[in-house]
Amino acid sequence: MNLGLIGAGLVMGLSAVGSAIGIGIAGQAVIGAWKKCYIANKPAPMTLLAFGGAPLTQTFYGYILGFLFMKPAALAVVNDPQRGSLFLGIGIASGLAIAFSAIAQGKAGAAGADATGETGKGFVNYMMIVGICETVAIFAMVLSMISLSL
């Protein structure tokens, strides 16, 4: 059994799960904000889509990591069985980190969508918070790549 390859699958899957949950949370808030605009006969701002779509990128961070795992991972077990468990451990941990970053981004995006829909102001402020949430996923991906010398 190749633990490294399990790690590769897990990092991809967990990241995508996190993205899905994040998009679900943000998407509901975006729809709610639009609904409030329609009820008040105000135009519904399309910029709210940015909040709803923001957690999507974490899926690709997980994919990039998993894809990179698959190259040395197979060798890792053959040459050094211990590295296989390192790949598994980092795969799970990074996958979870990226997933929770997406969920956090979804929640921040939800609040941003609600605030923008009601006030029409502060878009860039909310986007900065959304960006900070994504930083965790970026760092998780980059630092995992560096720790595993990928």
Added chain:
Amino acid sequence: MKKVSLVVMEKNREVSLEKLREAGVLHLEKRNVRSDELTKLLDRKAKTETALGVLRSYPLENGAAGKIPLDGGEQDVFSSDTLNGETPPDLVARILELGDEKKALQEQLLVNTKERSRIEKWGNFDPRSFAEFAEKGIVLIPYELSRKAYESLPEGIIVLGQDKTTVRVLSVGKEIPGESPWVLPEHSLAEIDALLADIRDKLADIENRLQALACRQASLEGEQKILLERIEFETARAGMETADNVPAEFTVSWLTGFVPQDELGVLKRAAAENGWALLADDPGEDDNVPTKLKNNPLASLIRPLTDFLEVVPGYNEIDISGFFLFFFVIFFGMIFGDAGYGALIILASVIGILKSAKKPPILKLLLLLGLSNFTWGLLTCSWFGVKAALLPDVLKNISLPLISNATADRSAMDQAIVRQNLMILCFSLALLQLSIGHILAIVHTKSLKILAHIGNIAMLGGMYFVILSLIASNEARQIPLYPLAIYVFAGGFLLNFVFASYEGSIGRSILESLKNIISVILGIANVFSDIMSYIRLWAVGLAGAAIADTVDTMALQIGGIAGPVVVRFMVFILAGGLLIFGHGLNLVLNMLSVLVHGVRLNTLEFSGHVGLTWAGTAYKPFAKRTIRVSTDR
């Protein structure tokens, strides 16, 4: 900006405000004011916005709107002649009336439809007949029972009908214990059907009327603009203070505001012509001075973006528009990172510029961004995410070997080197931009605090080499940690520690830093994370490339399906559709990433090192903005 106080005769208050509005250069100081007139205007504005919202859901059809014949002559009552006339009819009230009627009818429709589906299975009977029977001594009680409940009942029940789950019965004379009777409807099924048909007719009529009035949107928009102006005027009028205990004939009122220095002459002339008293002075520290940005034509290209983001630097803060534009253009290129997408953006903006008469700045900005994107894609040999091996040699040869995908494809070692080069580039951009931030701050600082900024630059430089050695190093090339970098960092930290809170005394400054020792030490982590943050340029570009690669691979796999000509044709269409959809989605995601990351690096990291808080209000002078809009479309 100059802070201006203007004094006018109270009896001439409104005329003076009119003249001031014509001059159009004074930005009035914001005040919270209340007046009956203002309340009425704000109320009218809210109603107009609601009416406009109602009309907006009706698409304008050229000519068709005017051709629907109406009862009540909606078109005649609200024709362009009457709306432009002396006493125009109240279009807003009529639209709101129709809107409210529509809502009420829709609710009635819902309620009655629900009721209809409840009583449908009982058929068409007159509910009043139950009372008539009861008067004659026959008590009939209807029940809707589950099958189980029905089977446990004694005899003497009349069964009216049944389906898979329920049985409809009539109990004669007595109630069924343990079951609640079926609630009799108010109207028979036929009556409800007639009512529903009537409601639907009325709704259709209202829809027709509103559709016919849709062409009057322009009139409402014009009214909205005029209202906004009147609200601004009334706010200014109500905001003027008046001298107390002075006879009405002689009393004065005044207001305060701000005017750009080079437009002060206009205001002085207006004051001389109209007999106002004017006092112009430099704004104080506590004044909320509006900011008017003056940029050269290139730097002002960033304006559409900063207007969209609604970020305005404070009056006393540094204007970084030029640098914002420069770095944003680079970030855009790196995040999108594909020459194919760049070419599409260039094409779209060129077509837009050629087609439009006014040549809006947003299109010029887009052209610049597209060129940056194209250039970066060219240098890294990225063309719609196609693998470098499949690209023609000419494209591979014009790319920059240090960062090109063509180089990376040669071997795993080359790939690692290319990746390292890209990371070094990201961190170098970080060092450059953040140092520029401190240099800008140095230019605007007059005291020994300059040394604190020099210290910050030294810290950035030292940390840059630490990060290169820790993060960018890989098995292909190890970047050593130069001891000089540590010394430079330490020296910078000391300078910053001593001079960061300098207000005239070095001793007090050191004491202040000691008091905030925790945040000073956290400052080290901040320097690390600020530089590290720029790695996102590479990471997000990588994500975009991964999406493009995936789309291409999927399209190739679908396109490779063999079969007869019909199948090949369908497969070709499918693959083409997938390519368009996939790359389209990638473009949208990249746009989102640019908004989140490209803007963030400028407004958070860069602005933080410049010391900018974007706490400004835009200069918006009290001026005439509208002309009477024609009601015809």
